[in-house]
Amino acid sequence: MYQHIKVPTQGQKITVNADNSLTVPDEPIIPYIEGDGTGTDITPVMLKVVDAAVAKAYGGKRTIHWMEVYAGEKSTRIYGPDVWLPEETLHAVRDYVVSIKGPLTTPVGGGIRSLNVALRQELDLYVCLRPVQYFRGVPSPLKEPEKTNMVIFRENSEDIYAGIEYEAQSDKARKLIKFLMDEMGVKKIRFPDTSGIGIKPVSIEGTERLVRKAIQYAIDNGKPSVTLVHKGNIMKYTEGGFRDWGYALAQREFGAELIDGGPWCKFKNPKTGKDIVIKDSIADAFLQQILLRPAEYSVIATLNLNGDYISDALAAQVGGIGIAPGANLSDTVAMFEATHGTAPKYAGKDYVNPGSEILSAEMMLRHMCWTEAADLIISSMERAIQSKKVTYDFARLMDGATQVSCSGFGQVMIEHM
Numbered sequence: 001m002y003q004h005i006k007v008p009t010q011g012q013k014i015t016v017n018a019d020n021s022l023t024v025p026d027e028p029i030i031p032y033i034e035g036d037g038t039g040t041d042i043t044p045v046m047l048k049v050v051d052a053a054v055a056k057a058y059g060g061k062r063t064i065h066w067m068e069v070y071a072g073e074k075s076t077r078i079y080g081p082d083v084w085l086p087e088e089t090l091h092a093v094r095d096y097v098v099s100i101k102g103p104l105t106t107p108v109g110g111g112i113r114s115l116n117v118a119l120r121q122e123l124d125l126y127v128c129l130r131p132v133q134y135f136r137g138v139p140s141p142l143k144e145p146e147k148t149n150m151v152i153f154r155e156n157s158e159d160i161y162a163g164i165e166y167e168a169q170s171d172k173a174r175k176l177i178k179f180l181m182d183e184m185g186v187k188k189i190r191f192p193d194t195s196g197i198g199i200k201p202v203s204i205e206g207t208e209r210l211v212r213k214a215i216q217y218a219i220d221n222g223k224p225s226v227t228l229v230h231k232g233n234i235m236k237y238t239e240g241g242f243r244d245w246g247y248a249l250a251q252r253e254f255g256a257e258l259i260d261g262g263p264w265c266k267f268k269n270p271k272t273g274k275d276i277v278i279k280d281s282i283a284d285a286f287l288q289q290i291l292l293r294p295a296e297y298s299v300i301a302t303l304n305l306n307g308d309y310i311s312d313a314l315a316a317q318v319g320g321i322g323i324a325p326g327a328n329l330s331d332t333v334a335m336f337e338a339t340h341g342t343a344p345k346y347a348g349k350d351y352v353n354p355g356s357e358i359l360s361a362e363m364m365l366r367h368m369c370w371t372e373a374a375d376l377i378i379s380s381m382e383r384a385i386q387s388k389k390v391t392y393d394f395a396r397l398m399d400g401a402t403q404v405s406c407s408g409f410g411q412v413m414i415e416h417m
C-alpha cells in the first residue's frame, strides 16, 4: 500500500518474463512523473497525445491507466520539504516495469544532487538510449540534416556522475588531496589548498554491459557500425579502458576480427550477413566529425559525460532538443524521458515544444510492442510539422510557420492522427 500514490482501480501491471521480454496487458498501469519547470506543461500534453493515439490505434481494446508518482518539487509539496525522491516512487517504477518522466531540476553548485541521475542509479538503468533522427520539414542549421541518423548508447551508471566529489577546502577534499600527495605520489595538483576534487569510476563490467547492448542493437536493427567515443588519450584508464574493453568485447563475444591490424574490427551481422564495423573516435574530434561527416556514424557507445554532451549536440543537428527523446533502461525496467531539462524560463507558460516527451512516449509504446500507436505518433508528428503549425522553437526558424502553444501542438498532432 502506498502513502500518496493512488493506484488506478482498473488496469494491471506489466510483467517481465524469464527471458526479460514483457507481458503487456491490454490495460496496463503506467507510472509517470510530471516533472519540474516545463514538465508541468509538456507532461499533460504527452498524456493526452498518447491516449489519443492508443484510442485511435486500438478502438478502445487497449487503454493506458496512468498512475502519477512523485519526484522533485512536487514531491516536496506532497511528502514534506526534504523528500525529493520518495522510496515509494522508486518502488512503483521498479514494480510497474515501464514508466515515463518529465524533466527534474538540479541546482548548479550546491543543493541536491541530480534526481534524474539518482533514478538511473537507484534502478540501475545503465543504458541511456537516445535516437537522433531527422523529421522532414524541421528547421536545422545543417544543409543536409537527414544525413544525421544516429542512436546514442550513453553509459548511465558510472563516470563522473557517480557523484564522488568533494568541495574545495572541505575536510574530505583536504584529506583526499593529502592521501593522493603523500601516499600515491601525486605531484600535479596545481593548487592543492583550494582544489575541489572529483573521481570518476569506469569499470570493465559497466563498459561491457553497455557496449554489448549497443552492438546487439546494431545487429537487430541492421546498422553498419558502432563507434566507441571516448577521451582515452587523456584519461587512459577510464576512457581508454572503455575503448579497449569495448573492442575486446566485440572480438570475444561477437567474433569481430581486426581490420588492417586494428584497432577497428568487424564481423558479419548474423541476421543480414552484412558487415558491422566497430570503430572508435576521440570525443573532441567526434564532435566536429558529426557536423562534417555525420553519415559515417550510426550507433554510438560512449561514457556518461560524453553522452550528455553528444546528446544535445546531435539533437541540435536535427532541429534541437524540442524533439529529442530518450529511454533509461536496465535489463528489465524502462523509464522514458526527454533529453532536455526543465527550461525554467518557460515554465508554466504553455509555450515549449512537447515533442521530446511525446517521442519518448513513442519509444515507450514501441518497447511495449504497441507498434500501431507508436506509428501513429510518428506519422502525426510528421504531418503536424509539415502543416507548419509548430511551437516557438521551430516557428522562429521556419518560413511561413504559424506558432502554436505547447498544448496547441498536441492538439495539432491529434487532429492529424
Ligand SMILES: NC(=O)C1=CN([C@@H]2O[C@H](COP(=O)(O)OP(=O)(O)OC[C@H]3O[C@@H](n4cnc5c(N)ncnc54)[C@H](OP(=O)(O)O)[C@@H]3O)[C@@H](O)[C@H]2O)C=CC1
Pocket: 038, 042, 102, 103, 104, 105, 106, 107, 116, 320, 321, 322, 337, 338, 339, 340, 341, 342, 343, 344, 352, 353, 354, 355, 356, 393
Ligand atoms: N533529464 C532531465 O530531467 C534533465 C534535467 N535538466 C535540468 O534542467 C534544468 C535546466 O537546464 P538547462 O541547462 O536550462 O537545459 P534545458 O534543456 O532545460 O534548456 C536549455 C534550452 O533548450 C531549449 N529547450 C529546452 N526544452 C525545450 C522544449 N521542450 N522545447 C523547445 N526548446 C527547449 C530552450 O532553448 P531556447 O532558450 O533557445 O528557447 C532552453 O532554454 C537544470 O536544472 C538541469 O539540471 C537538464 C537536462 C536533462
Ligand SMILES: O=C(O)CCC(=O)C(=O)O
Pocket: 104, 105, 106, 114, 115, 116, 117, 308, 311, 339, 341
Ligand atoms: O540531471 C540533470 O539535471 C541533467 C541530466 C542531463 O543533462 C541529461 O541526462 O542529459
Ligand SMILES: [Mg+2]
Pocket: 308, 309, 311, 312, 339
Ligand atoms: Mg543533458
